[in-house]
Structures are given as C-alpha cells and as structure tokens.
Amino acid sequence: MDKKGLLIVISGPSGAGKGTVVKEIIKNNDDFSLSVSATTRKPRNYEIDGEHYFFKSRMEFEDLIKEGKMLEYACFCSEYYGTPVDYVLNKLEEGKNVILEIEVQGALQVKEKYPDAVLIFLTPDNIYELKDRLIKRGSETEEKINMRTERAKEEILLVDKYDYIVINRVVKTAACDIVKIVQSEKNKAFRNLSIKETFLRNKGGEF
Amino acid sequence: MDKKGLLIVISGPSGAGKGTVVKEIIKNNDDFSLSVSATTRKPRNYEIDGEHYFFKSRMEFEDLIKEGKMLEYACFCSEYYGTPVDYVLNKLEEGKNVILEIEVQGALQVKEKYPDAVLIFLTPDNIYELKDRLIKRGSETEEKINMRTERAKEEILLVDKYDYIVINRVVKTAACDIVKIVQSEKNKAFRNLSIKETFLRNKGGEF
Numbered sequence: 001m002d003k004k005g006l007l008i009v010i011s012g013p014s015g016a017g018k019g020t021v022v023k024e025i026i027k028n029n030d031d032f033s034l035s036v037s038a039t040t041r042k043p044r045n046y047e048i049d050g051e052h053y054f055f056k057s058r059m060e061f062e063d064l065i066k067e068g069k070m071l072e073y074a075c076f077c078s079e080y081y082g083t084p085v086d087y088v089l090n091k092l093e094e095g096k097n098v099i100l101e102i103e104v105q106g107a108l109q110v111k112e113k114y115p116d117a118v119l120i121f122l123t124p125d126n127i128y129e130l131k132d133r134l135i136k137r138g139s140e141t142e143e144k145i146n147m148r149t150e151r152a153k154e155e156i157l158l159v160d161k162y163d164y165i166v167i168n169r170v171v172k173t174a175a176c177d178i179v180k181i182v183q184s185e186k187n188k189a190f191r192n193l194s195i196k197e198t199f200l201r202n203k204g205g206e207f
Numbered sequence: 208m209d210k211k212g213l214l215i216v217i218s219g220p221s222g223a224g225k226g227t228v229v230k231e232i233i234k235n236n237d238d239f240s241l242s243v244s245a246t247t248r249k250p251r252n253y254e255i256d257g258e259h260y261f262f263k264s265r266m267e268f269e270d271l272i273k274e275g276k277m278l279e280y281a282c283f284c285s286e287y288y289g290t291p292v293d294y295v296l297n298k299l300e301e302g303k304n305v306i307l308e309i310e311v312q313g314a315l316q317v318k319e320k321y322p323d324a325v326l327i328f329l330t331p332d333n334i335y336e337l338k339d340r341l342i343k344r345g346s347e348t349e350e351k352i353n354m355r356t357e358r359a360k361e362e363i364l365l366v367d368k369y370d371y372i373v374i375n376r377v378v379k380t381a382a383c384d385i386v387k388i389v390q391s392e393k394n395k396a397f398r399n400l401s402i403k404e405t406f407l408r409n410k411g412g413e414f
Contacts, residue, residue: 121396123402123406125405125406126405126406126407126408127406127407152406153406153407156402156403156406156407157403159396159399159400159402159403160396160397160400161396162396163395163396164391164394164395164396165394165395165396165399165402166394167402177390177391177394180387180390180391181391181394183384183387183391184371184384184387184388184390184391184392185391187371187372187373187384187388188370188371188372189328189366189367189369189370189371189372190367192366192372193366193367195330195363195366195372195374196363196364196366198332198333199330199332199333199334199359199360199363200333200334200360200363201333
C-alpha cells in the first residue's frame with residue numbers, strides 16, 4: 001500500500017460542527033494532521049506563528065498566490081486567508097493525512113488543483129438544526145445567523161461536487177465515519193496498482 | 208442516508224482466503240448477507256436447496272440466462288454456476304449488503320450489469336505466499352497448484368477494473384477493512400443527493 005498521506009478537505013455550512021469533529025479526529029489519530037493556514041490579518045495575543053497561522057504581509061501573501069504556492073485562498077474583510085501548498089505537500093510526504101477545514105468555495109479550488117484530494121461535506125440533518133446550533137453558540141446576532149442559514153441553503157446545492165457526505169449528529173460518530181472514509185480511500189485500487197509488480201516479486205524483494 | 212443495501216463483489220485468486228474472510232464478515236455483521244448461487248450440478252448429501260445453492264435443471268438455468276435473470280454465470284466442468292438477480296435484488300431492498308464471492312470474470316460481468324456494485328480484489332501480498340497457502344491446504348496436486356498460480360498472474364493484471372484492493376495478511380483485519388469500505392461507500396455523495404431536499408424539510412417532515 002502507498003505510504004503517502006491523503007489530503008482530506010472537510011467543509012460544509014457554518015455551524016455544522018467542523019472544528020469540533022476535526023479536533024476529535026486529531027486527538028485520537030496520530031496519522032492525521034491539521035493544516036496550518038496563512039493569513040495577512042494581525043496575530044491575536046495568544047496566537048503563535050506556524051501553529052495557529054502562518055502570519056504573512058500582504059506582499060508576501062500575494063507573491064505566494066502569483067507563484068502558484070497557495071492551494072486555495074480567499075479574501076474576507078480585506079484580509080487574505082489560504083492554504084500554503086508546500087506545508088501540505090511536506091506533511092503528505094511524511095505519511096500524514098492532512099485535514100483542511102475550509103469553506104465550500106475553497107474546497108472546490110483544492111479539488112481542481114489537487115484532484116487526489118478527498119472532499120467531505122459535513123452537515124447537520126437539516127437547516128432547522130443548523131439554526132438551533134448557531135443560536136446555542138450565542139456568539140452571533142440574529143441577522144448574522146439568518147445570513148449564515150441563507151448561505152447554507154446555497155452550499156447544500158454543491159454537494160454533488162463532493163466525494164462524501166457525513167451527517168454530524170454525534171461528534172464521535174462523525175469523526176469515526178471520516179477516519180473510516182480515509183482508511184477505505186487508501187484501499188482504492190487506483191492508489192495501489194503497484195501490486196501488479198510487487199505480487200510477482202520474490203521473497204528477497206527482487207524479481 | 209439511503210437505506211438500501213450495497214452489492215459487494217469479492218474476488219481474487221484462488222487461495223486468497225475469500226471464503227474465510229467472507230465468513231468472518233457475515234459472523235460479525237447482521238447487515239451483511241452472502242448471496243446464494245444457482246447451479247445445475249447435483250446436490251451433495253448435506254446440501255440444502257436455497258441454502259448452499261439453488262439447484263436447477265439445465266433447462267431452468269438456460270431459461271434464466273435467456274430472460275436476463277442471471278447477474279453473472281459461468282460453465283465449469285460442463286455444469287452451470289451463477290448468481291440469480293432476483294434473489295440479490297430482494298436482499299438489497301431489505302437493506303442487506305449482499306456479498307458475492309466469485310471468480311474474476313464473473314466480477315467484471317456483475318460490474319457491467321450493475322455498475323453500483325462495489326468490486327473488491329482480495330489477494331495475499333505475493334504469489335509465493337499464495338502458493339504456500341495452496342500447498343498448506345493439502346487438497347490439490349502440484350499440477351493443479353501450478354495451474355492456479357499461473358492463473359493468479361493473469362488475474363492480478365485486472366486489478367485496474369476493481370474499486371478496491373484488500374491485502375489478506377490477517378483474516379480479521381481484511382474482514383474489518385471490507386466492512387469499513389462498505390460503510391464508507393454508503394457515505395458517497397452520489398448515494399446521498401436526497402440531502403438537497405431533506406436539508407430544507409421542516410421538523411415535521413414536510414416542506
């Protein structure tokens with residue numbers, strides 16, 4: 001079997017519980033690693049460069065874009081956020097399954113640049129549950145919550161572009177489903193065609 | 208999620224351990240069921256019709272072929288063996304994942320007729336191990352063992368046509384890998400596109 005890691009993109013509507021599910025996966029699986037994003041926004045007090053984000057100047061970030069070194073990026077509130085490709089590729093080479101937890105638009109950018117990526121859409125059962133969760137978070141105005149649920153209605157229409165759908169009812173189960181998906185993807189025939197040669201190799205490793 | 212079962216085809220070289228792995232899966236998973244083949248050969252003393260095989264006359268079998276009611280079939284030693292499509296479809300409707308444990312040629316016939324089938328190639332690491340296993344079985348002549356390993360060399364070249372490859376080193380692990388593959392396949396986006404409607408349905412189940 002191929003020893004390289006897989007690139008896993010987890011996205012879905014805001015309030016789906018992406019962050020919690022990803023933390024659960026990382027906590028229990030040494031072979032999974034969360035990607036570190038780059039941003040031009042200023043670091044907060046507790047944030048460490050290279051751990052929470054790679055903090056970049058606007059010029060540095062735009063150079064990375066021009067050189068094709070961002071796997072995906074977007075601009076929110078006039079700050080850039082994105083995924084540096086070198087960081088991800090190094091982790092994959094080390095054999096880590098790298099998780100990107102990103103927005104739907106970014107997810108589709110990744111699949112275009114790196115078709116081997118596995119796209120997982122994480123969502124609650126329905127929009128009413130999504131809204132309940134956003135209300136329970138208690139961190140946002142009603143207006144912002146309505147904006148997010150409206151966006152969710154558009155995002156759900158893009159599930160066709162994803163490889164898998166995971167319904168997040170129970171965090172542990174959703175995390176487990178995602179780990180199983182990654183393990184099964186490693187058994188995909190197209191990732192293991194070297195068996196055609198190794199099958200005929202003798203015990204000493206030679207033909 | 209779709210409640211229907213999946214059709215799982217497990218094939219691979221003779222001596223790969225298909226029978227043992229399949230038994231292990233069925234023993235531990237109520238939602239999996241082994242398909243019952245039809246044959247024209249005479250039942251042995253202990254064999255029960257509908258349990259070990261569906262025993263058919265040559266004319267009955269050929270009628271089933273003509274009516275397109277065999278998912279796959281082959282002729283060995285002038286007796287027919289095959290998979291009756293109605294039996295399989297009924298089990299799938301009941302929500303069972305139906306396992307077909309069949310030869311490579313039959314597997315490819317199934318994929319052609321029923322593209323939703325999941326094809327899994329089960330194999331030992333290499334041909335030397337395969338030969339060791341056939342020798343340890345102690346039930347076959349050296350000539351027959353050589354014939355089987357020669358055929359395995361041809362079969363391995365067809366792995367491209369399969370969806371997954373599972374290496375059978377430890378029976379329990381291989382069985383577990385297959386169960387994970389089936390569970391993950393159920394999360395495939397294309398099997399769950401109804402989420403686009405159910406996501407917007409209200410709590411009472413109506414729009």
